[in-house]
Amino acid sequence: MNQATEGLRHAEHVMGTVFSFDIRDRPTRDIRDALAEAVTWLHHVDAVFSPYRPDSDISRLARGDTGLSDCPPEVADVLALCDDATAVTDGWFSHHASGRLDPCGLVKGWATERASHILYDAGAHNTCVNGGGDLQLRGEASPGTPWRVGIAHPWHPGRLLRVVSGRDLAVATSGTAERGHHILDPGTGLPAAGPASVTVTGRHLTQVDAYATALFAMGAEAARSWTEDHDGYETLLLTSAGDVWQSGHFPAVPGTPS
Template identity: 80%
Template sequence: MGTVFSFDVRDRPTTAVREALDEAVGWLHHVDAVFSTYRRDSEISRIARGDITVSDCPPEVAEVLALCEAAAAATDGWFTHTPGGRLDPSGLVKGWATERASQILYDAGARNTCVNGGGDLQLRGEAAPGTPWRVGIAHPLRPGRILTVVTGRDLAVATSGTAERGHHILDPHTGLPAMGPASVTVTGRHLTHVDAYATALFAMGPAAARAWTRAHGGYQTLVVTSADDVWQSEHFPAADDKWRARGGT
């Protein structure tokens, strides 16, 4: 998927967990083979060319496309899997694949894990007994600095912005690069949704992102504008000892 995945397992490394790690890695390679828009032989590329239909594909293709439709509806079309008129569900696939990899580990008995898909995380359980996970959020305008630290248990965290890849998110209504805020971080329970919503809220822009968050209580948001103004929703899970609204150390 053009990015790096990592697994942090805090449980005892049983044989079942080790086998689940192998299965999770195999799953991610399978997802890449099916959904990559860069591989001509992937099912998604073949659908886009009209060579096959969804009914000819593994069942997860229909599942992902249905999830994309639901995300589009939940964001009034600001999330799309047809940017510029071409089929590309990448805005949802990475989060969905990461969450599924996390579930594979959980089903094998690993209760305290962090699966990181290109900087977007599905967290389960705790980092240590009685200690929540702590996730540093990079400042999008100040390279090498941490804006805040998110803490929590059984949490998903996703960030969309321009710091790493420039203006790569398209405005679905114009087909042009979205000139949104510097970054949007969204937290919730499931990375499948959190990752897609972070992309949509970035495309919306700061004001609409704030309004959307207030209307969807299951998600919390941190927005950094291109002018370095910072807004966080009321229950955004930032650690008080690290929070620096103006980009502390």
């Protein structure tokens, strides 16, 4: 693990992507130990929840080779959170969209948020945990300065669609730029014909990640209506026609790309 001039930074390849940790607090022994614990946690989540590993608990549960009561307790916790997200999004979030059990649309955000909690409990109160582009931000980037993160433009590599700024903020983006048409329409089981990208912000990445997936699946117009009906969440949309819409309190830095 590499120590920055102040704080700690670390990148970990796990869950089929890269998780990065940017810790702006003084790196005490407790914080170093917590960073190691957070990394171990992410590998545990991969072993339990990866649908690409036939020996994972979620794969065995999906095949009927084991029962829920025989799985680690976090499996029941995650499935309950998935049920909640399904209810809040009127079924547009689904952990059965492919026809088999797959909670990946929530697990990465949940795992990232839990890793952030591990750091916080050890005294790291100013951190950015980035799980493959979905972020849980805590505290500040430096005293008096909120975090600033760029939202990549899906059609123009190296160009930003917006810059988001905030403290204690979760940011998740869903779209086709990185992984192609991987988000399914729960009603048909086919790839969703969503907008080019959807970014959702809120306080907790567990929910924000799931809602970004759901809003992509439901499409731009329904995503606008959903956002306006749900306090605490803000949305940025890039439609397939190239139009940009953001909700009234989306935390974009004024003057950033439009």
